[in-house]
Amino acid sequence: MYRTNTKSILSDFFRFLKKPNDQQVNLSTKERLFVILQFLILELLFTIIIVLPLDYLIGNLMTVKNKSMDYKFNTIYAIILLTVLLVPFLEEIVFRYVLRYNSLFSKYISRKKWDQYFPFMIYSTSILFGIVHASNYYNDSYIFYVLSPLIILSQLSGGFVLSYIRVRINFYYGFLYHALWNFTAGLVIPAVILLFSNSYTDHQKNYKLKIDENILFHQNEPQKISLNIQDDKVYKIQAEQLYLQDILDVVYGKEKYYVDEYLIDMEFSSKQGVSKEEFKKILEKEYDIE
Secondary structure (H helix, E strand, C coil), X not given: CCCCCHHHHHHHHHHHHHCCCCCCCCCCXXXXXXXXXXXXXXXXXXXXXXXXXXXXXXXXXXXXXXXXXXXXXXXXXXXXXXXXXXXXXXXXXXXXXXXXXXXXXXXXXXXXXXHHHHHHHHHHHHHXXXXXXHHHEECCCHHHHHXXXXXXXXXXXXXXXXXXXXXXXXXXXXXXXXXXXXXXXXXXHHHHHHHCCCCEEEECCCCEEEEEEECCCCCCCCCEEEEEEECCEEXXXXXXXXXXXXXXXXXXXXXXXXXXXXXXXXXXXXXXXXXXXXXXXXXXXXXXCC
């Protein structure tokens, strides 16, 4: 009998990881929702306790670069439509729709053979799901490839959780869990972090700097940058709704430096001006620039 308390769910999940089996459980709608809610909490805890500390350690060894999202895809409507709904639905179809024996498969393979191959299907689709997400990052060093299993650990673990939910419950609850995870990681957590964050200010005798970070790009608001740079000195930068990376590219040249994706408003002014190298050091008080 399948029980929906946390201990029983985890026990069954680890048995599934050890030896995957194609067995669905009979649960009420309330119990199904409770199962995916518990997995959502457990995966968040796994991310906080394991994934984030590993990311920090890896960051000290190398720079793991993320590809910047196009501004038009960083709006609330685009994120909900694409990141929360469309992409999870397509990924569930591609990676996990086939993970149940049905009348169509019975025409080509016996149940006994299916059960023999089923563990391989779970492992291969879950690992492939993680590998595909490695395309979110880029780095040419050999260390990146050596550490890539740890870099995509969140996606690998998520792939196994989604496979478990797909098999034990059904395809639609797997999609629901995937959508909830993307919504939580992509919108809720960043919103909570920014809610308790203040503007970054750095006021010194020879310059003033204020930076506000944003979660989303607002298409109905202006996006602009105004610079006053003379003789290799920065006197003024005023930017609205720009990635910090794009500001660095304007000041120093395309891809000379790398910084993680931050959508910001910036106000910088200096009557005497600061050198470009000094300006970079000013930014490095708050951001890691490589």
